[in-house]
Amino acid sequence: xxxxxxxxxxxxxxxxxxxxxxxxxxxxxxxxxxxxxxxxxxxxxxxxxxxxxxxxxxxxxxxxxxxxxxxxxxxxxxxxxxxxxxxxxxxxxxxxxxxxxxxxxxxxxxxxxxxxxxxxxxxxxxxxxxxxxxxxxxxxxxxxxxxxxxxxxxxxxxxxxxxxxxxxxxxxxxxxxxxxxxxxxxxxxxxxxxxxxxxxxxxxxxxxxxxxxxxxxxxxxxxxxxxxxxxxxxxxxxxxxxxxxxxxxxxxxxxxxxxxxxxxxxxxxxxxxxxxxxxxxxxxxxxxxxxxxxxxxxxxxxxxxxxxxxxxxxxxxxxxxxxxxxxxxxxxxxxxxxxxxxxxxxxxxxxxxxxxxxxxxxxxxxxxxxxxxxxxxxxxxxx
Numbered sequence: 192x193x194x195x196x197x198x199x200x201x202x203x204x205x206x207x208x209x210x211x212x213x214x215x216x217x218x219x220x221x222x223x224x225x226x227x228x229x230x231x232x233x234x235x236x237x238x239x240x241x242x243x244x245x246x247x248x249x250x251x252x253x254x255x256x257x258x259x260x261x262x263x264x265x266x267x268x269x270x271x272x273x274x275x276x277x278x279x280x281x282x283x284x285x286x287x288x289x290x291x292x293x294x295x296x297x298x299x300x301x302x303x304x305x306x307x308x309x310x311x312x313x314x315x316x317x318x319x320x321x322x323x324x325x326x327x328x329x330x331x332x333x334x335x336x337x338x339x340x341x342x343x344x345x346x347x348x349x350x351x352x353x354x355x356x357x358x359x360x361x362x363x364x365x366x367x368x369x370x371x372x373x374x375x376x377x378x379x380x381x382x383x384x385x386x387x388x389x390x391x392x393x394x395x396x397x398x399x400x401x402x403x404x405x406x407x408x409x410x411x412x413x414x415x416x417x418x419x420x421x422x423x424x425x426x427x428x429x430x431x432x433x434x435x436x437x438x439x440x441x442x443x444x445x446x447x448x449x450x451x452x453x454x455x456x457x458x459x460x461x462x463x464x465x466x467x468x469x470x471x472x473x474x475x476x477x478x479x480x481x482x483x484x485x486x487x488x489x490x491x492x493x494x495x496x497x498x499x500x501x502x503x504x505x506x507x508x509x510x511x512x513x514x515x516x517x518x519x520x521x522x523x524x525x526x527x528x529x530x531x532x533x534x535x536x537x538x539x540x541x542x543x544x545x546x547x548x549x550x551x552x553x554x555x556x557x558x559x560x561x562x563x564x565x566x567x568x569x570x571x572x573x574x
Contacts, residue, residue: 196371198233202233210364258370258394264401267405313406
């Protein structure tokens, strides 16, 4: 049989390893079950040895035995990580976890480890407070009190030359494990280094911190239980045959050409005129039937009546296609430049005509400039 410190240390190490792994993994669940077995055995042996009695005061409990008050808190932490797939099973686990947490709180209250002010503060459940402002005020006070406890635990851990609680490599279970007495030390011959004032202060401060965390977890579990109680029941699984028939019916509903469940030789309509099987209405006469049958595999769109070249030729004849442009048109003279060139052909009738056209154009331009002086249309800078 393992000594109590060794058994508790083994359970804490297993719980610490499980807390760093995903809860849904089978390996994690095996570790959780192993830690639960050790913790339940520890609680049974602690109760059999009567390490804690309501007739004793806190001063009567040695520091070596004081650390076993963490057992039920650790048991609740591990119990809450059991994987469940059923709502009723989850509710059972939550209720059992709450029993462990309430027993842990009761033990601390029995020995007056937690001051009265802290007990009254954490006894207030923010979930039951209707006023939002008061609920927020209570949550802030609880948070500040828990933060102050953490700071005091850090100070004591520094005095014991231990790593800070914020170290990523350490879990809450590792911190509790660091407070355990040596497994080789005899219960009666207690080692002074394990029972000195600093170690006892560290144990009591950490118990007060776990007391605050236990109240927060109880409140969260109450909310989860309320959600599970009001949640609708899960749908019952349908038989395989019913699901298969339902799937076939849904598939047939979306098919355009479902197979008729009635013989092809049966009647087309029932007594109320509802069609019983698919049928096609065709015109009378063999010639019409042959014509319609020849159109079955024809194209579903109108075929073109002319080629692209024929279409472009017709559009060009209509004058709808522009020609010219490009580098060649850039080199050709404009209409004004061509008129000036043609007017210089003296001694010809064509040159005289173009010279007269140029004179008239210049005169019209001069008249336009006289009637519209430069800047006449600019009124932006005038008052």
